[in-house]
Amino acid sequence: MDINLxxxxxxxxxxxxxxxxxxxxxxxxxxxxxxxxxxxVSLKPKNRASQKQLEILKGEFTNELLHSALRxxxxxxxxxxxxxxxxxxxxxxxxxxxxxxxxxxLDYVEDPLxxxxxxxxxxxxxxxxxxxxx
Amino acid sequence: MPNLKxxxxxxxxxxxxxxxxxxxxxxxxxxKDNKGYLKVKIEKINPEVKDMLVDxxxxxxxxxxxxxx
Numbered sequence: 001m002d003i004n005l006x007x008x009x010x011x012x013x014x015x016x017x018x019x020x021x022x023x024x025x026x027x028x029x030x031x032x033x034x035x036x037x038x039x040x041v042s043l044k045p046k047n048r049a050s051q052k053q054l055e056i057l058k059g060e061f062t063n064e065l066l067h068s069a070l071r072x073x074x075x076x077x078x079x080x081x082x083x084x085x086x087x088x089x090x091x092x093x094x095x096x097x098x099x100x101x102x103x104x105x106l107d108y109v110e111d112p113l114x115x116x117x118x119x120x121x122x123x124x125x126x127x128x129x130x131x132x133x134x
Numbered sequence: 135m136p137n138l139k140x141x142x143x144x145x146x147x148x149x150x151x152x153x154x155x156x157x158x159x160x161x162x163x164x165x166k167d168n169k170g171y172l173k174v175k176i177e178k179i180n181p182e183v184k185d186m187l188v189d190x191x192x193x194x195x196x197x198x199x200x201x202x203x
Binding site: 016017027028030031032039044 | 143189190
């Protein structure tokens with residue numbers, strides 16, 4: 001039993017996913033059209049099957065194709081957000097010491113910006129000078 | 135002697151090679167490139183599995199191709 005599928009509607013990844021699910025029930029062989037515009041799926045049931053059972057198998061396969069196509073679209077659309085969520089999860093699981101850039105060795109004793117210097121020490125003299133001028 | 139023509143747009147060469155190595159104890163395989171297809175000639179098939187080997191082999195290659203994606 002052969003099924004011809006339009007490659008624009010069903011990309012190869014979708015077809016392979018659906019085929020993989022049916023691999024235990026049928027022998028499957030794939031071929032494509034001369035320009036790759038279509039994919040031909042040959043289904044051969046592993047056990048003897050009547051015409052009605054073949055039709056059922058075909059129906060189930062086409063349903064699985066639709067299911068696979070939907071999953072493919074959803075996964076494609078959500079790729080960025082999925083990557084972001086995983087990135088955040090991995091980041092939050094790291095210990096705080098590893099979150100600081102690995103190259104720079106930071107020490108709390110060093111104070112390159114002069115944050116720890118009291119205000120009086122920093123601006124006290126200037127204030128006195130200013131008072132003496134007045 | 136059965137022949138299988140695997141379309142290289144669909145089937146991965148690596149998957150076919152893996153299939154051959156997995157089934158090599160049951161038959162003798164020969165591969166040939168042929169205008170967009172990889173032709174696999176199967177000879178000296180073990181008589182116990184003669185009826186199903188070709189179909190099982192093509193299913194195996196399909197499964198491996200899916201895993202290669």
